[in-house]
Amino acid sequence: LPDRPWWLGKERAAGLRATVGRLDVPSEQRTEPFTLELGGAGGHVAVVGAPRTGKSTALRTLAAALLLRHPPDRVQLYGIDLGGGLLAALEGAPHVGGIAGKLDREAIPRVVAQLREAVEEREAQFRTAGWEGMRDARVAAEGVPDLVLMIDGWAAFKREFDGLDRDVEELATAGLSYGVHVVIAANRWAEIRPALLDNLGTRLELKLNDAIDSLVSKAAAQALPPDVPGRGLTMEGLTFQLALPRVDGEADDEGAGEALVAIAREAARHWEGPDAEPIRLLPRALDPAALPAPSRAGVPIGIDERSLGPAVVDLLGGDPHFLVFGDAESGKSSLLRGLGHGLTAVFEPDELQLTVVDVRRSLADLEHGRHVRAYAANPLAAAEAAQTLATELAPRLSGEAGGPRHVVLFDDYDLSTGPSGGPLAPLLDMLAVGRDVGLHVVLTRRVGGSARGAFEAVFGRLRELGSPGLLMSGDPGEGALLGGEKAAPQPTGRGRLVRRGERPLLVQTAHFTPRPAPPDLALSHRTAGERVP
Numbered sequence: 001l002p003d004r005p006w007w008l009g010k011e012r013a014a015g016l017r018a019t020v021g022r023l024d025v026p027s028e029q030r031t032e033p034f035t036l037e038l039g040g041a042g043g044h045v046a047v048v049g050a051p052r053t054g055k056s057t058a059l060r061t062l063a064a065a066l067l068l069r070h071p072p073d074r075v076q077l078y079g080i081d082l083g084g085g086l087l088a089a090l091e092g093a094p095h096v097g098g099i100a101g102k103l104d105r106e107a108i109p110r111v112v113a114q115l116r117e118a119v120e121e122r123e124a125q126f127r128t129a130g131w132e133g134m135r136d137a138r139v140a141a142e143g144v145p146d147l148v149l150m151i152d153g154w155a156a157f158k159r160e161f162d163g164l165d166r167d168v169e170e171l172a173t174a175g176l177s178y179g180v181h182v183v184i185a186a187n188r189w190a191e192i193r194p195a196l197l198d199n200l201g202t203r204l205e206l207k208l209n210d211a212i213d214s215l216v217s218k219a220a221a222q223a224l225p226p227d228v229p230g231r232g233l234t235m236e237g238l239t240f241q242l243a244l245p246r247v248d249g250e251a252d253d254e255g256a257g258e259a260l261v262a263i264a265r266e267a268a269r270h271w272e273g274p275d276a277e278p279i280r281l282l283p284r285a286l287d288p289a290a291l292p293a294p295s296r297a298g299v300p301i302g303i304d305e306r307s308l309g310p311a312v313v314d315l316l317g318g319d320p321h322f323l324v325f326g327d328a329e330s331g332k333s334s335l336l337r338g339l340g341h342g343l344t345a346v347f348e349p350d351e352l353q354l355t356v357v358d359v360r361r362s363l364a365d366l367e368h369g370r371h372v373r374a375y376a377a378n379p380l381a382a383a384e385a386a387q388t389l390a391t392e393l394a395p396r397l398s399g400e401a402g403g404p405r406h407v408v409l410f411d412d413y414d415l416s417t418g419p420s421g422g423p424l425a426p427l428l429d430m431l432a433v434g435r436d437v438g439l440h441v442v443l444t445r446r447v448g449g450s451a452r453g454a455f456e457a458v459f460g461r462l463r464e465l466g467s468p469g470l471l472m473s474g475d476p477g478e479g480a481l482l483g484g485e486k487a488a489p490q491p492t493g494r495g496r497l498v499r500r501g502e503r504p505l506l507v508q509t510a511h512f513t514p515r516p517a518p519p520d521l522a523l524s525h526r527t528a529g530e531r532v533p
Contacts, residue, residue: 001247002033006071007270015039015138016075016146018065020058021230021242034240036062038146039135042201043176045183046192049206054229055185056086057253058204059150060245060260062183063087066148067095067267068247074138076145076276078111082153082160083185089257093264094271098279107279108157110305112167113506114280115149115180117306119171122178134179145276146179154186165193172199189215204240206232229253280308282508284491288338291510299342301335302509304497311497311507313339315442316352316405319468319499320434324444325481326472331493331509332444333362335470336409338512339442343407344371350404355389357382357410357423365514366409373406379416382423389439390426396437397430405438414445417456424458431461447474447487470495470507 001019003009016039023034036042047058059079066075072094079099081087090096100107122137122144131137137144149171151157158165172182176199184200186192190213192200205216207224214221216233224231230242244251246259282305291300291310298314313322322339326332340363343352353373356366359382367375374385389406396402408424410416416423430439441462445453454460463482472495474487481487482498497505 001065001068002035003069005068005266007267012071012074013069016043016066016070018062018069019243020061020065021240023234024239024241034242036202038148038181038202039138040201041176043181044172044200045181045202045204046189046197046200047183047185047204047206048187048189048192048208049232050187050209052229053206053232054242055206056083056152057230057245057256058206058242059152059183059185060086060089060256061243063090063148063150064245064247064260064263067093068263070095070146071273072145072267072271072276073143073273074145075148077148077150078115078276078279079150080108080111080152080157082151082156084152086257087150087152089260090264092261092268094268094273094275096264097276100279105160107281108161109164109167110281110506111149111279112164112171113305114277115147115175116167116171118147119174119178119180126178133177137179144179146181148181148183150183150185152185154184155191158191165196169193169196169199172196188213203235204232204242205235206230280305282308282494282506284508286493286508286510288510288512294342294346296346299339299346300510301338301342302493302507305506305508311505311509315339315343315407315440319466320440321431321462321465321467322440322442323462323467323469323482324442324472324495325447325450325469325474325487326444326495327447327474329492330472330474330490331495331511332472333360333411334493334512335509336411336442336444337363337366337514338510339407340366340369340409341512341515344369347371347405352405352407355385355406355408357385357408357416359412359415363409363411376423379418379423382410382416383426386424387426390430393427393430393437393439397433402438405440407440408442410441410443412445413443413459414449414453417453417459422456422458428457428461431458432465447471447478447481450474450478450481466500468497468499470497470509471504 017035017037019033019035021034022031024031047055049055063077077096079087081099081101087099091099100111208221211218211221216237220233220237232240244256246256248259298312300310300312302311304311324332349371354371355374356363357376376382376385430437469482471485471487473490476486476488485498485504493509495507497507
């Protein structure tokens, strides 16, 4: 290493350079430090080589060089390790926000999403500050570190996380201008799509199984010794030897992991500022008490992965309807219960009334609430309640003054529809003008059979209106359900919140448990015609 560690240097290192080995320059009959300049067009890196040629060690060496040369407020690292698990040794460094391994399936897409969010946030920040790029930010600002994403095992990443490689492509396309770098290790160049490879300006080619696959030269690739890990070619045809990730004077692969851990601990010992932001993960279960109280601006139903802040459903001020897709035990009924209790906690009965359709009796605790205009436990009763509600709302179509807003909470809609249509058919013509007439419909249904259910009139109309919704656990084979998004297997309560004009958000909904009804609650607020058994 030509430079001293950052905690011993008098000045901060300029740019974003990392010395990773030695480079042979035969035309000048000398060797020199092999330094990668990541601050410019070569900011993304690809390391390609056959198994056991040193790809994982190359990533560790690059990481070690960066965290030795730059403090954590200048460089921060994130890793996805689907190779041999060698990147885990970096986790003790204050520069490292997290390393997601093979068993951390939930964390891996979260790492990519978090860095994409960083690019979006920096776009606005740079525009406000008047910075033309990361070069200006490095000079002018504290707290705008370069972010490096390392992915070891690119083929496994593409295979096990369908579509996530396209997100990495987008990250590589826009990232350099905002200080986000992608480093990929792959077995063959052909594993990397051209759209991504074009953006990987720094390419290191180790020994390949088949020299004909070389991007440099077949002859040069054949000339690389097969038994020297870390020996490779630059795109200019120069030969390099990568270093081991250690600075203890031992040129031996044995104990390299412990030596890298020692580097990480030494960096942590000298750093007194904040560490890199950790990978933000949603909890597996969420208590409603952790959410803010509902308000007239909406009902918090959970927290989103982007900010770990509340995810809010605002039926009265935003889109008037809401759809929830999810198979059994995914948390659909709990979500309806939370919406029902949240709305009734904010609005008085003369402002808002509920019509609850609950064929499985999973929302029985809502039945005797003061706001509940009708509770229907079967499709026939639901149709009667819908017809009564349509009659009440009809005058509002001509502009007559209305009364309270009406929210229909319909659980398991797919269990109540048939060839002749669903029980909400009397409300079909009012869905498009729901906000004007004071009608709001929230439906839940299974993911299975959703493609066939799209032909049912009410369900189809709600989708045509672009209603937002939550895609909880289900089979992706059912195809796109909301905004081009498919369902996917998820933990209980987990779903993807889809709204028009916004990027889908992963949300963990709270588990709203049933509330016992007061024993002396009178039902006199309903007339006989409104009380649907």
